[in-house]
Amino acid sequence: MLGAMSGEGELRIRGITKEDYDYVVSVLDRWWGGPAGQRAHPMFFYELGTDALVAEEDGKVVGFLLGFVASQAEAIGYVHLVGIDPHHRRRGVGQRLYERFEARCRKAGVRRLKAIAAVGNDGSVAFHEALGFLAEEVSDYAGPGRSRMVFTRDLTGTH
């Protein structure tokens, strides 16, 4: 279990605000190391914001998680996008965000968590596997010839 500290200060996980969202949009390309601005679609703030989280350390946003609970026959907690400031990686920030999201999902009766990533995003695969997700490459997931890594984690029977 990783500790509550990211770096120098104490880490706080809280709901996203418009100011946070604006900041995330401004740093996304840098944090991803390439064009990524489109991924933080505004609907994740305006329409789905209650499950969107940020990690803050000493008043600075060092990570975020944009997710939501999809109420299908089986409720799923879906993580659309997670990103951590490159200067704050491998310090447990991503794990803390997922733990908070998972807790919110459990309260909402969610039985399965799901996330996806581009094929070849080995860091994301290693991260999700470390958090207990099963990783599977699914052909044509995002349309013809567009495979994705699909991560799932069953919440039934685990605490």
Ligand SMILES: CC(C)(COP(=O)(O)OP(=O)(O)OC[C@H]1O[C@@H](n2cnc3c(N)ncnc32)[C@H](O)[C@@H]1OP(=O)(O)O)[C@@H](O)C(=O)NCCC(=O)NCCS
């Ligand atoms: C993937 C990402 C969210 C991980 O966040 P993080 O805060 O650095 O992850 P954590 O510190 O919580 O890592 C928890 C565990 O996951 C594994 N892990 C995380 N990143 C890893 C990497 N790049 N390579 C190998 N293992 C990794 C490790 O086992 C780690 O534990 P350890 O550091 O004690 O060994 C972060 O690297 C990131 O923002 N990447 C760019 C955006 C991205 O690819 N997002 C995911 C797809 S949407």
